[in-house]
Amino acid sequence: MQILEGSRAIAYTIKNISPEVISAYPITPQTHIVEDLAQFKADDKADYEYVLAESEFAAASIIAGASSAGSRVYSATSSQGLLLMSEVLFNIAGMRLPIIITCANRGVSAPITIWNDHQDAVTIRDAGWIMFFAENHQESVQQHILAYKIAEKLNLPVMINIDGYILTHSYEPVFIPNASKIKKFLLKKADTNTKLLDPQKPITMGAFASPNYYMEIRQKLHQDIMTSAEVIKNEYEKYIKIFQPKNRDHNNKYKSFDNGLIEYYGPPEPQTILIAKGSVVGTIKEMVDNYKKVGVIKVKVYRPFPEEEIKNIIKKVKNVAVLDKSISLGQEGPLALDVKALKATYELKSKIQGFVVGLGGRDITQKMIKDIISLSQKQSSKNIFICK
Amino acid sequence: MHQIRVHGRGGQGVVTDAELIAISAFEDGKQSQAFPSFGVERTGAPIESFARIDNKPIRIREQIYNPDVLVVLDVSLFKGSDILGDCDKKTQIVINTGKNKDQLGLSLPLKNIYTVNATQIALDIIGKDVANTTTLGAFAKANKLISIQGLEKAIKQKFNEKGKDIVDKNIKAVRQAYK
Numbered sequence: 001m002q003i004l005e006g007s008r009a010i011a012y013t014i015k016n017i018s019p020e021v022i023s024a025y026p027i028t029p030q031t032h033i034v035e036d037l038a039q040f041k042a043d044d045k046a047d048y049e050y051v052l053a054e055s056e057f058a059a060a061s062i063i064a065g066a067s068s069a070g071s072r073v074y075s076a077t078s079s080q081g082l083l084l085m086s087e088v089l090f091n092i093a094g095m096r097l098p099i100i101i102t103c104a105n106r107g108v109s110a111p112i113t114i115w116n117d118h119q120d121a122v123t124i125r126d127a128g129w130i131m132f133f134a135e136n137h138q139e140s141v142q143q144h145i146l147a148y149k150i151a152e153k154l155n156l157p158v159m160i161n162i163d164g165y166i167l168t169h170s171y172e173p174v175f176i177p178n179a180s181k182i183k184k185f186l187l188k189k190a191d192t193n194t195k196l197l198d199p200q201k202p203i204t205m206g207a208f209a210s211p212n213y214y215m216e217i218r219q220k221l222h223q224d225i226m227t228s229a230e231v232i233k234n235e236y237e238k239y240i241k242i243f244q245p246k247n248r249d250h251n252n253k254y255k256s257f258d259n260g261l262i263e264y265y266g267p268p269e270p271q272t273i274l275i276a277k278g279s280v281v282g283t284i285k286e287m288v289d290n291y292k293k294v295g296v297i298k299v300k301v302y303r304p305f306p307e308e309e310i311k312n313i314i315k316k317v318k319n320v321a322v323l324d325k326s327i328s329l330g331q332e333g334p335l336a337l338d339v340k341a342l343k344a345t346y347e348l349k350s351k352i353q354g355f356v357v358g359l360g361g362r363d364i365t366q367k368m369i370k371d372i373i374s375l376s377q378k379q380s381s382k383n384i385f386i387c388k
Numbered sequence: 389m390h391q392i393r394v395h396g397r398g399g400q401g402v403v404t405d406a407e408l409i410a411i412s413a414f415e416d417g418k419q420s421q422a423f424p425s426f427g428v429e430r431t432g433a434p435i436e437s438f439a440r441i442d443n444k445p446i447r448i449r450e451q452i453y454n455p456d457v458l459v460v461l462d463v464s465l466f467k468g469s470d471i472l473g474d475c476d477k478k479t480q481i482v483i484n485t486g487k488n489k490d491q492l493g494l495s496l497p498l499k500n501i502y503t504v505n506a507t508q509i510a511l512d513i514i515g516k517d518v519a520n521t522t523t524l525g526a527f528a529k530a531n532k533l534i535s536i537q538g539l540e541k542a543i544k545q546k547f548n549e550k551g552k553d554i555v556d557k558n559i560k561a562v563r564q565a566y567k
Contacts (some may be wrong), residue, residue, distance in 0.1 A: 003410060003411050003420065004412040005407075009435070015487070016486075081538070106485060136447075154522050164550055165423070166423065168424060169423060169424055170423035171406075171407050171410045171411065171420070171421065171423070172410070172420070172422075173414055173420070173424040173445075193498065251444035251445065279449050280449065282447035282448055282449050283447070283448050283450050285447050286447050286448045338531045363450060363451045364449070364450065365450050365451075368452055369443060
């Protein structure tokens with residue numbers, strides 16, 4: 001174990017994963033992740049090519065190109081930067097490139113904000129990426145390593161979301177697996193089945209698809225993302241066996257259920273469940289310990305949506321409060337909508353209440369969580385904004 | 389769990405202080421966490437940072453509203469902002485000032501106030517007006533939440549890239565403040 005800034009922990013992890021090409025746009029909104037990775041390269045401590053891009057659109061395009069030629073690649077971005085990448089993100093998924101990007105989640109302008117929420121990530125939710133969300137430094141390290149395994153196994157891109165500032169700029173103890181262990185866990189290049197650009201054997205990638213073909217290609221992408229859930233679960237099990245240091249939860253009141261897609265923390269028969277993603281789950285766990293009948297589901301994988309797992313836990317629960325650090329303006333919080341859809345599909349009796357919290361860096365306090373728990377047991381309306 | 393909040397101004401090393409506290413506690417074998425108040429980094433603007441120390445892993449991410457210890461790097465912050473607003477009779481406060489604690493006119497029990505002329509020590513030893521590390525020497529002495537050995541390790545770790553001279557001077561300044 002060592003104590004590191006979140007960004008540094010991710011940078012070390014990426015260095016140990018040994019990508020071949022990294023490209024990033026280094027100006028705001030950016031994190032220390034790519035700064036550190038550039039420094040490792042400058043200090044001759046890393047072998048990858050570090051390509052300085054002129055924008056996030058270019059950074060995403062550069063790694064898309066390098067990945068098409070068979071390189072393991074990486075980039076990190078945030079908020080406006082992610083949105084500037086969005087067109088390329090859709091292309092990356094459509095071309096089935098096993099690309100990994102870290103999104104340090106931040107709000108989106110205007111008004112100008114540099115602070116944390118999840119609006120950036122949920123806005124590109126439909127791009128065709130597997131989307132991880134991490135609660136703490138250890139989980140973000142774990143998810144980055146898992147991401148490469150899953151991406152290269154399935155030819156699907158994976159985005160790891162970590163809360164901007166709250167995780168990227170905070171210090172806490174973390175364990176970074178070494179390069180040789182990671183190498184053993186990940187696929188060998190010969191075992192990947194990406195179609196590569198090769199001047200000797202020319203192919204076209206991301207080609208024109210007429211109405212006769214486009215729909216089936218999209219359907220296949222959707223099905224593959226849906227079935228990736230099983231692969232994520234299996235790889236998570238393997239990961240825990242190989243890498244996980246002594247259980248972080250050893251002093252917790254409850255033992256967690258965690259299958260890589262979700263984590264449930266709380267009593268065996270809760271009456272109220274909170275559902276959230278990212279670092280706020282830590283604060284919620286702290287509050288759960290003060291109640292007898294309250295638990296929390298952490299959505300670790302947001303796409304594919306872990307419908308089955310969430311349904312199984314909430315089906316007998318009276319009140320469900322869903323916390324979103326984002327909003328589909330004119331509708332509701334996106335995660336709340338997903339849970340409500342699940343209620344309709346499975347005809348659940350649970351009352352689902354959506355809460356919008358923490359927009360643009362608003363601190364989410366224990367008092368707010370307490371208020372959410374009591375409000376979820378009373379009212380029923382759309383979108384309660386918890387501002388203070 | 390012990391909660392510490394650091395106040396100062398942009399450029400005074402407020403964020404570094406919380407990080408050093410967390411690294412020191414970790415080096416002492418405890419669990420810890422540090423994070424800044426996520427403000428926009430402007431020189432001279434009021435800045436806060438936070439640190440938590442515990443014997444078990446720290447899950448909570450909320451900012452710190454009722455600190456056990458308050459570290460104040462710049463006494464001018466007492467004017468114009470209410471940094472003592474959520475402190476109570478138990479809150480310990482470590483202040484960088486050349487004044488005696490009874491001259492400060494603070495509404496907290498005198499026994500909880502610890503002063504250190506960290507700016508002067510820093511000017512004498514480091515040769516620069518950077519009081520943040522030095523103040524932590526007094527912090528370690530006042531509450532024993534971190535050990536001086538842990539603090540020295542943290543300084544080595546944090547300032548390693550700045551070179552041996554900076555590390556040595558900071559350690560000397562911290563030891564002076566610890567006396």
